[in-house]
Amino acid sequence: MNFPIFLDYHSTTPVDPRVFEFMSPYFTGKFGNASSTHTFGYEADSVVKYARNTIAGLIGAMPEEIYFTSGATESINMVHSGIAMAYRSKGNKVISSAIEHSASYESLRNLERYGYNIVFLPVYSDGLVDINLLRKEIDSGTILVSIMTANNEVGTIQDIKEIGNICKEHNILFHTDAAQAVGKIRFNVNENNTDLVSFTAHKIYGPKGIGGLFIKNGKRKINLEPVFYGGGQEKGLRPGTLNIPGIAGFGKAAEIIASEMDTETVRIKDLRDQLYCSIKNNVPDVYLNGSETNRLYNNLNVSLEGIRSEVLISSIREIAFSSGAACSSGSTKPSRILTAIGIPEHLAKSSIRFGLGRFTTKEEVDYTIIKLINTVTELRKYSSAYITKD
Numbered sequence: 568m569n570f571p572i573f574l575d576y577h578s579t580t581p582v583d584p585r586v587f588e589f590m591s592p593y594f595t596g597k598f599g600n601a602s603s604t605h606t607f608g609y610e611a612d613s614v615v616k617y618a619r620n621t622i623a624g625l626i627g628a629m630p631e632e633i634y635f636t637s638g639a640t641e642s643i644n645m646v647h648s649g650i651a652m653a654y655r656s657k658g659n660k661v662i663s664s665a666i667e668h669s670a671s672y673e674s675l676r677n678l679e680r681y682g683y684n685i686v687f688l689p690v691y692s693d694g695l696v697d698i699n700l701l702r703k704e705i706d707s708g709t710i711l712v713s714i715m716t717a718n719n720e721v722g723t724i725q726d727i728k729e730i731g732n733i734c735k736e737h738n739i740l741f742h743t744d745a746a747q748a749v750g751k752i753r754f755n756v757n758e759n760n761t762d763l764v765s766f767t768a769h770k771i772y773g774p775k776g777i778g779g780l781f782i783k784n785g786k787r788k789i790n791l792e793p794v795f796y797g798g799g800q801e802k803g804l805r806p807g808t809l810n811i812p813g814i815a816g817f818g819k820a821a822e823i824i825a826s827e828m829d830t831e832t833v834r835i836k837d838l839r840d841q842l843y844c845s846i847k848n849n850v851p852d853v854y855l856n857g858s859e860t861n862r863l864y865n866n867l868n869v870s871l872e873g874i875r876s877e878v879l880i881s882s883i884r885e886i887a888f889s890s891g892a893a894c895s896s897g898s899t900k901p902s903r904i905l906t907a908i909g910i911p912e913h914l915a916k917s918s919i920r921f922g923l924g925r926f927t928t929k930e931e932v933d934y935t936i937i938k939l940i941n942t943v944t945e946l947r948k949y950s951s952a953y954i955t956k957d
């Protein structure tokens with residue numbers, strides 16, 4: 568077994584060696600600019616076509632509906648700003664959820680500064696948005712619904728099909744942040760009635776700094792005001808020289824995950840369930856955060872009463888796991904997501920998140936189980952927060 572053990576696959580994933588191998592020629596020999604009209608350009612352009620095809624295939628889209636960006640954060644910001652600007656005369660209301668990733672949450676908070684009315688729908692304790700409230704909130708001034716598909720902290724998978732249906736019924740544009748969903752669950756842009764979808768390569772064993780945006784090419788034309796201006800790449804929506812090695816890697820990562828998703832899901836879910844059951848059966852006062860069932864197969868988020876997550880993390884240096892979202896770790900405030908699903912502050916501050924993935928082994932999970940049980944038992948002996956409870 569190699570240390571440290573990586574159990575933080577929601578924050579990022581290693582590049583699959585097959586992806587790395589596929590990408591590498593595009594840094595050196597095949598270094599062309601996809602816009603050039605010579606051999607080097609054609610070579611680069613052809614791998615862009617390949618990647619657009621495989622990524623489109625992964626989500627049931629047409630290749631011309633895929634736009635390359637630097638990642639999900641950029642895609643999400645392009646949608647929020649682009650729709651807000653283009654549809655300003657129609658209205659100023661955007662409906663979202665209380666458990667969005669900060670990429671979406673902060674981008675919408677920025678729109679508030681420009682006079683937009685953002686509604687962050689509350690969620691139930693399992694993390695699911697209240698669909699009836701969504702129906703109630705939609706009005707003639709609503710220009711966009713933006714709700715994530717799968718949550719990065721507690722793994723909740725929304726009923727995206729139903730949300731998409733409601734938006735379609737009311738003729739409202741629907742965007743979803745699917746960074747944690749694409750490649751992990753069967754995600755089809757048309758079945759889900761999505762108009763705009765954001766996703767990223769580094770959560771599916773592709774490189775960092777490359778992502779995608781799906782924009783539906785339907786009967787109704789979607790107007791998206793560009794955020795950037797320049798050389799007209801990506802139909803003028805995302806100008807700038809294309810990141811060819813990144814795009815090549817993203818395409819390969821999409822191809823691999825599409826073919827291995829089913830077997831990968833079963834194996835990893837099994838390991839995740841072993842991890843959860845062993846903790847639950849051997850440590851008292853453990854609480855699962857989020858849904859038992861509507862959950863990403865690789866996610867586990869639990870609160871261990873009486874133990875601050877940062878203390879646990881620093882006591883187990885050889886295992887990489889996190890407290891809440893990577894972005895909010897290190898801050899002293901409890902996670903915005905856990906607060907939104909109704910977890911009391913003391914338990915939110917005792918929450919840890921495991922994300923399992925393609926390279927997680929049974930050996931690693933077994934080691935983690937024993938280490939966690941022993942460390943929690945030991946730490947609780949000295950925890951006044953835990954003793955005062957009994």
Ligand SMILES: *Cc1c(COP(=O)(O)O)cnc(C)c1O
Pocket residue numbers: 577578637638639640641668670715717718719744745746747766767768769770776778
């Ligand atoms: C990782 C992640 C993002 C951000 O993606 P980047 O490509 O790192 O910008 C957005 N939303 C969710 C749900 C994520 O998990």
